[in-house]
Amino acid sequence: MKRNYKRRLLLHINKFQKSMIWPILIACFVAAFMTFFCLEYYLASLTNTGIMILNYDVTAFEWAIPSLLLGVAGLLVFIIFWVFYLSNKVVGPFDRITRELDEVIVGQRKGPLTARKGDTMFEELLKRINTLLEKIK
Numbered sequence: 001m002k003r004n005y006k007r008r009l010l011l012h013i014n015k016f017q018k019s020m021i022w023p024i025l026i027a028c029f030v031a032a033f034m035t036f037f038c039l040e041y042y043l044a045s046l047t048n049t050g051i052m053i054l055n056y057d058v059t060a061f062e063w064a065i066p067s068l069l070l071g072v073a074g075l076l077v078f079i080i081f082w083v084f085y086l087s088n089k090v091v092g093p094f095d096r097i098t099r100e101l102d103e104v105i106v107g108q109r110k111g112p113l114t115a116r117k118g119d120t121m122f123e124e125l126l127k128r129i130n131t132l133l134e135k136i137k
Contacts (some may be wrong), residue, residue: 038072
């Protein structure tokens with residue numbers, strides 16, 4: 001009987017995903033709130049009424065709008081660099097492990113493959129690969 005190993009999309013988050021997802025989600029929610037507030041200000045200034053949510057005078061927030069828009073731009077830059085950093089933490093060790101396995105296959109490398117400091121995502125995989133390599137010898 002075959003077991004179904006399909007993962008749930010939203011409710012199954014491992015420790016690596018938590019370190020990646022939470023900063024991005026928080027930055028997105030903050031950027032969304034700041035953008036919403038700027039759009040509220042824009043609509044209120046067009047209609048010469050108060051802000052719909054707060055029912056407050058629009059002119060009191062004029063000084064904050066450029067700062068909020070600059071903050072949104074800063075958060076978007078943060079998200080871009082964070083995703084670039086995280087993708088390097090996954091792709092870099094993957095490329096190194098693939099290269100070292102190719103060296104083992106052609107006989108240029110002997111001994112176990114090790115994870116470098118910070119490559120915690122691939123430690124468990126490397127343990128299993130090293131076990132296989134020892135069984136082959």
